[in-house]
Amino acid sequence: MNVSTWRMRSIGWIASLLVCAGLVMVLAFRVNALRSQVHQSDMKIVALKQETIYLETEFETRANQQQLKAWNDVEFGYVAPTAAQYLDTERQLAAYAKPAEPGAPSPVRVASADDAVAAAAAFPAMVSPLTGKPVDADSAPAGTPAAATGASAKRASVADAGDAPAARGHAGAAVVAAAGLAGLGDRLSTVRHADGTTATIKKPVTKKSDSAASHTRAALALAKKHGGTTTADAKTRAHAKADAGAQASNRHTAKLHPALAQAGHGAMAHKPAGAPVITLALRDAKPEK
């Protein structure tokens, strides 16, 4: 029994030793196999690099100075730029720009990043610093300077600056601004107008289904502030706009409102808008004289 135990133990030791040796062998072989793979890859890289050099040289030979010159003489006819083709400063470049004349073709618009997403990121929802709850629009007195972020103020003033050169009435400006507000949704709370006054609209952050009503309120608040004979007209149009805005919201489209888009683009480009979408927005927002 004793002998058997001793033997069993030694057999066990030997077996484990063999297993370990086998594993070491396997590991060593694997390592080596990998190493030779690396080596092979190295050789492949070298071969490819040599191929690259070969092709590069061939390219440079086929496109050498004399060959390029021959092609230029026959095909392209490029000549060295003259002094008049160089600009020294941005000022010189700007001197070439001129405002678009009446009847000029509309500028080409290209697809751009989704402005509403940027707007949502730039203007967080207004919450009360005390309660941490959304601020009620009606509770804040209109006309006081809002604690809006610099970015939002700038945004609004850009929107208005676009309207100012268009020589619209104050009420018109208000409506456009209001419509722009509606388009921006519930986020925008402060609008600075061309005449320097600042309107603040504070309202709760509403759900999508409520946005129509809030848009109307915002538009009305602005229109009322500027008064004038066009108020009623503006009101109806603002209603229509707000409805459109609501529909847009319901469709979960996050596009910048056409009116604001018009105002903003106008401010930057100083050019009348011509795209169909913009024309629609103008017709909606502009008061009849």
Place this chain on the structure above:
Amino acid sequence: MVAAPGISGASGGGRLHLANVRERSLLTAKIRVLWVVLGFAFFTLTAFARIGQLGLGAAGADHGAAADALVPPRAEITDRNGMPLARAFPAYSLWFNPRALGAKGQPLVKTPEEVANALVQIFPDLDHDTTLARLKDGNPTYLRRRVLPEEANKVHALGEPALEFPRESQRFYPQGSLAAHVLGYVEEDGHGKLGMEQVLDARLTNVAHRAEPVALSIDARAQGAMEDELSRGMLETHAKGAAGIILDVETGEIIALASLPSFDPNRGDLARNALVFNRASNQVYELGSTFKPFTIAAAIDAGVVTDLAVRYSAKPLKIDGFTIHDSHDFGASLNVPEALIHSSNIVTAQIGDKLGGQKMRDSMIALGMNARPTIELPARGFPIWPKGEWPRLRTMTVSYGHGLAVTPLHLAVGYAALVNGGIWRPATLYKVDPAHAPAGRRVYQPATSARIRQLLRLIVVDGTGKKADSSGFRVGGKTGSAEKAGSNGSGYRNKKAIISTFAAAFPMDHPRYVVIAMLDEPQATQSTSGQRTAAWNTAPIVGRVVPRVGPMLGVVPDGHRDVDVSDLTPLVANGDGE
């Protein structure tokens, strides 16, 4: 083996004996089995050892070998922007192996005449008779050192197994003949010849540095433009040759150095080719009127000319039985700016005379006109330098560029010193860090240099260099059309053989580059309006080169900027001359 035991006898002893036999047989069998087992064990161990050897040691640490394969046998030469100008390239060569079809019998399938004819059709420049002789000779030899892949395919299509195209690493110049005189070539023994290949031979073949390319100061694009415009000028005027240099005035770097007609360094038969002669740095010429600004600068520097309004007689000058003429009659007198604009030999000679032989000589020595040009190239021509003290007549002729013959490179380096504020720096073909440019030595005062810049600009605006006035580049320069002296001092008999040079710098309000263009014996042609002088052939070359290279070299044309010459314009009555 044990002998078979007897069975007869006592049964007890027999049994014992039998047991003994059995024992022994068993032992024998065991021993045999042991041998077999040992044999198997040996083979197994050997097999394992081999497996182990293969598994553990085969792919040793030859990691570096892979990287070594990318190191070229000769380092690359690049231009200043890293564009390769010379590199090792595994090109095909055409090798005749007569034993390809076995040691016995004919080496070729077709007759040698047919093969030679076919080869000449593929390679028109191959000599038929030599090729035929080689094919008939039956010794393995190169038929051609370099073969293009297309050509190799054509040779393959001939179906001759004896024509082999082994790939060999050879020196290759992707830009062909571009900057051939700067680069040189590599001979079959693997050593560089002629240009930087010869100068850098040790560096390029050094095992430690082979992997890093050597950057020259040359800009391949500027070099291409220079060669292109020079060759156009050469063709238009039926000139024998041309040379052109673009030099950085602040560092002495040579941006372009061209000598035409050029050669293709990719060809192997260049050893005795006449085209390898470098006109820009090896051939000396009397460069004529382009020397006048040197005289005026030396005179202003020495205080000999203090007032540019002083007028000098412009009547032919008789001295030691020799009369100094001008190309045209410019009236009774000229002042210094007019003398330069009209290129008056008479007035310059008078100023040189006033300056004196010693000072004239010293100013030329200061510009390095008495020694080989300072450049790395082995091809450097020694000037024809009048020895000893200069007599009065010699001083006068040197003042307008005769009696002293230098290379166009001397002229370029001298003009760099004229316009860069008066500092002479040696020319170099190595790329130089602007922060570590050689200090150089002062040759002219800065005020003199500023004055010369105005005068050179005036020559281009109002004088003989009008055709070099590229809009916006503020080019300034001086024409020179010198009659070539005959061989053996036979004088200037051949009035039609002239050296036409235009030495220019741009932009003149802050000079960055000197541009020299020279034509050897240009003829009067329709394209030069029937004129042979520099105003009509080399000035237009510079006028075309500058707009092509300026923007690439960082000089932006500007029509609103120029060097102020308002204090000189009242002194000048416009007109032409040479």
